[in-house]
Amino acid sequence: MVMNISRKIEKVVVLGGGSAGLIAALTVKKMLPELKVEVVHSVELGVIGVGEGTTAAFPRHFFEYLKMDPMGFYLGAEPVWKMGIHFKWGPQTQGFYYSFQHEYKSRWPEMSRNTGFYCTEQTPWLGIASACMAHNKVFPRKPDGSPHFHKGHAFHIENIKLIGWLTGECRRAGVEFTEGKVSRVERGAEGVEFLELEDGRQVAGDLFVDASGFRSELLGRTMGEEYISFEKSLFCDHAVIAGWPRTTEPVQPYTVAETMDAGWCWRIDHEHWINRGYVYSSRFISDEDALAEFRRKNPKLANEPRVVRFKSGRYKRQWVGNVVxxxxxxxFVEPLEATALQVICVESSTLADTLKDSLCEPTPSLIDLYNRYNSRQWDDIRDFLSIHYAFNRRLDTPFWRACQEETDIAGAAEIVRFYQENGPSLVADAVLFDPTNSFGLEGYLAMLVGQGVPHGKPWSPPPAEAKVWRDRLAAYGQHGARGYSAEECLSLIRAGKIKFS
Ligand SMILES: Cc1cc2nc3c(=O)[nH]c(=O)nc-3n(C[C@H](O)[C@H](O)[C@H](O)COP(=O)(O)OP(=O)(O)OC[C@H]3O[C@@H](n4cnc5c(N)ncnc54)[C@H](O)[C@@H]3O)c2cc1C
Structure with a gap:
């Protein structure tokens, strides 16, 4: 039986120097500078080296919560903007855009319903953000000609550059680093007493953050916390990853998620590199066949593809004794909505707030709430991803038939039932969505409307509304086409012509 933490936390040890360990260390140190924070990591074991798409929670965490300088991030991590996801999903059309703006939920003054009701398979975009995406533009142009640099965006960041920037920021903030492989963990009444490295050095602390990646050295191996698998909802468990150098192709300011025979393929654009990854289910395709399909559909691949294995699920509790x-x-949930860095940011800020508010003596009730909140986050993501699989009818392969027939849509079932009866009605918003659900009704509408899921209340707009719809989409298209490209915005930033408020 593990006791709760009885002593005041003065030193936090973070095991792991991947994005999770570095974001956690930086967040705790910046929010509680009085704490000693030490990162223990192994160069030999290395980091996972993937995780390049983010959500809008990422800039919120660094620039609003931690109040870090955006210019330092742009120059240090060299990101490009991600305005959403282009799903080549659902019916056999051009696919659909899911932007970070509220486009499916918005209700134009001239219309009797929200825009979700007017979308068809042919709708090319449904707001300025998606019109910009469709034209490879990042930010729209203001009336004075300057870019409207709004906050409804995320980033694509090369993992190695993100790690480099985070390491530098950690050092600047006063985080200490110890390199070495942990070979033994000393247990104590509260959880962990100290970590022992292969060369015999011992690293003690009051609170241990386990950011050791899939190895889960402390939470899983040492504390033996129960693991909850998401395999009934999410079947994919492998990815093969490679890319090619950018030459003349424009930077696409969105992630592409494209349906494949036994899964899906991402395209993530960086300034000088285009990253592709085929996420697939080993139940339905071998590594060799997945690689062959990946190569066939991506003839430009320039480096040797590497296979990464993963499983989707979570530990029952995230904070056990003095281990978080x-x-x-x-x-981990597979990367279809690129949510891992978002969850890491939320876990890190919740940890820092918990320490701060408890004067570094976290109470059992705070730890319990921490666990409930973070568990809900993981389950919400699983539920949302499950509908991507259950309703995608783009390809008729054994994998996609199994997805349609077998996917457990778990906590999404009530929302889907409501949609099937009532269509994209906003009435669902207040009751069916917890405020902490990061996708909310907008996300569900994007995926259900976008995939053409049939519902009981299709709306045939009267001629006057149909005309407003056509005219507005045409105007958005013109506006989108006039927007600023990623290349133009990068030049403006580097020339110091964008002022961050
Ligand atoms: C195919 C794929 C695609 C993904 N795409 C995205 C995406 O687009 N967007 C997104 O947000 N996320 C994505 N992710 C997830 C993302 O990569 C990770 O969640 C993120 O990088 C955090 O990894 P981590 O820091 O937890 O683990 P890791 O990067 O594996 O780091 C673990 C650290 O622990 C250290 N360590 C482990 N054991 C020991 C030991 N015994 N002694 C000393 N040190 C030790 C290692 O050296 C390393 O420093 C993707 C993941 C996969 C598998």
Whole structure:
């Protein structure tokens, strides 16, 4: 039986120097500078080296919560903007855009319903953000000609550059680093007493953050916390990853998620590199066949593809005794909505707030709430991803038939039932969605409307509304086409012509 923490926390040890460990260390140190924070990591074991798409929670965490300088991030991590996801999913059309703006939920003054009701398979975009995406533009142009640099965006960041920037920021903030492989963990009444490295050095602390990736050295292996698998909802468990150098192709400011025979393929654009990854289910395709399909559909691949294995699920509790898991050490869902860095940011800020508010003596009730809140986050993501699989009818393969027939849509069932009866009605918003659900009704509408899921209240707009719809989409298209490209915005930033408020 593990006791609760009885002593005041003065030193936090973070096991892991991947994005999870570094974000956790930076967040705790910046929010509680009085704490000693030490990162223990192994160069030999390395980091997972993937995780390049983010959500809008990422800039919120760094620039609003931690109040870090955006310019330092742009120059240090060299990101490009991600305005959403282009799903080549659902009916056999051009696919659909899911932007970070509220486009499916918005209700134009001239219309009797929200825009979700007017979308068809042919709708090319449904707001300025998606019109910009469709034209490879990042930010729209203001009336004075300057870019409207709004906050409804995320980033694509090369993992190695993100790690480099985070390491530098950690050092600047006063985080200490110890390199070495942990070979033994000393247990104590509260959980962990100290970590022992292969060369015999011992690293003690009051609170241990397990950011050791899929190894889950402390939460899983040492504390033996129960693991909850998401395999009934999410069947994919492998990815093969490679890319090619950008030459003349424009930077696409969105992630592409494209249906494949036994899964899906991402395209993530960086300034100088285009990253592709085929996420698939080993139940339905071998590594060799997945690689062959990946190569066939991506003839430009220029480096040797590498296979990464993963499982989707989470540990029952994230905080046990004096051990708090963050990142892959505590849970993982496959990257279809690129949510891992978002969850890491939320876990890290919740940890810092918990320490701050409890004067570094976290109470059992705070720890319990921490666990409930973070568990709900993981389950919400599983539920949302499950509908991507259950309703995608783009390809008729054994994998996709199994997805349609077998996917457990778990906590999404009530929302889907409501949609099937009532269509994209906003009435669902207040009752069916917890405020902490990061996708909310907008996300569900994007995926259900976008995939053409049939519902009981299709709306045939009267001629006057149909005309407003056509005219507005045409105007958005013109506006989108006039927007600023990623290349133009990068030049403006580097020339110091964008002022961050
Ligand atoms: C195919 C794929 C695609 C993904 N795409 C995205 C995406 O687009 N967006 C997104 O947000 N996320 C994505 N992710 C998830 C993302 O990569 C990770 O969640 C994120 O990088 C955090 O990883 P981590 O820090 O938890 O683990 P890791 O990067 O594996 O780091 C673990 C750290 O622990 C250290 N360590 C482990 N054991 C020991 C030991 N015994 N002694 C000393 N040190 C030790 C390692 O050296 C390393 O520093 C993707 C994941 C996969 C598998």
């Amino acid at each position: 898991g963050i990142g892959n050490a505590v849970g």
